[in-house]
Each structure stands twice: as structure tokens, then as C-alpha cells.
Amino acid sequence: MIKLLTAKGMISISDAVFTNITGNAATNCFGVKGMAFRSMTDGLVHRLRKEAMSKGVQVIYNEDGSVSIRLHIIVEHGINITAACRSIMSEVQYKVSKYTGIPVKNVDVCVDSIVSNSKGV
Numbered sequence: 001m002i003k004l005l006t007a008k009g010m011i012s013i014s015d016a017v018f019t020n021i022t023g024n025a026a027t028n029c030f031g032v033k034g035m036a037f038r039s040m041t042d043g044l045v046h047r048l049r050k051e052a053m054s055k056g057v058q059v060i061y062n063e064d065g066s067v068s069i070r071l072h073i074i075v076e077h078g079i080n081i082t083a084a085c086r087s088i089m090s091e092v093q094y095k096v097s098k099y100t101g102i103p104v105k106n107v108d109v110c111v112d113s114i115v116s117n118s119k120g121v
Contacts, residue, residue, distance in 0.1 A: 002061060002102055013100055019057040022069055025095040026109075029088045031079035036072040036112035045074065045113040066105040069096065074113045085109040 004011040023035055035056030036045050060068040069092060075084055089107040096104050 002065075002067070002100075004101075013102065015059050017100065018059045018067060018069065018096060021096050021099055022057045022059075022071055022092050025091045026071055026073060026088050029084060029091055031076045031084040032088065033074045033076055033115050036074045036110075038072070038112060062105055064105075066103040067096070068105045068108070070108040070110065072110045072112045074115055075111055077114050077116050081111055085111070 001015065002013045004013070026032055027034060037055040038045050056072045058070040060070070062068060071088075071092070073088070075081060088109050092107045093104040096102065
């Protein structure tokens with residue numbers, strides 16, 4: 001949780017705010033099928049529902065008051081992964097900074113799985 005002292009009082013921003021903004025920004029990018037979570041019990045990658053996106057995002061609070069974000073995603077087969085990750089990094093950094101006023105030091109994107117873009121999946 002980040003706490004900001006303003007002239008009018010204290011503002012606290014929880015992890016849930018960062019994870020929701022990050023999850024929404026990432027899943028709206030081209031080629032992203034969803035957020036991912038690797039199960040510790042079976043080692044498989046699971047696609048997360050909208051309400052559980054926080055499991056696919058890790059927020060790290062830095063000493064300088066900024067945040068670093070690591071997110072795990074599932075992408076469509078056939079997309080340019082590098083271009084998609086750059087787009088996600090840019091979008092997440094912009095949206096988190098815009099909505100919270102907290103600078104984002106870096107965004108790390110982990111591609112955990114690639115799925116077919118056929119209608120059956």
C-alpha cells in the first residue's frame with residue numbers, strides 16, 4: 001500500500017487498485033487472451049477470470065515512491081510477442097501513472113502461455 005500525504009490529508013492506495021488497473025490495461029491490448037497464474041500444486045498455467053486478475057500481477061513498492069509491476073499473461077498464437085509486450089508495458093505504465101499519480105519505474109511482462117486463436121478456445 002502506498003500512502004501519500006497531501007495538504008488536505010492522507011491518501012492510501014492499495015494493491016487492489018494497482019492490480020485492477022494493470023489487469024484491465026493489459027487485457028485490452030491486442031493479442032492478449034488474459035492474465036495467467038501458475039498453480040503451485042500442478043505447475044500448470046491457468047487463465048484468470050476478470051475478478052481474479054490480482055493473482056497475475058505483482059506490485060513492488062520502491063524506496064523512491066515509485067512502483068514496479070510484474071504481470072503474467074497468455075497471448076494468442078501468431079502475434080509478434082515482442083511488439084505485444086512493448087504495447088502492454090507502455091499501456092500499463094501510462095494507465096497506472098494517470099489514474100494513481102504514482103510513477104511506474106518498470107513493467108515486466110511474463111508470457112506464460114500461447115493459445116490458439118481458433119474459436120474453440
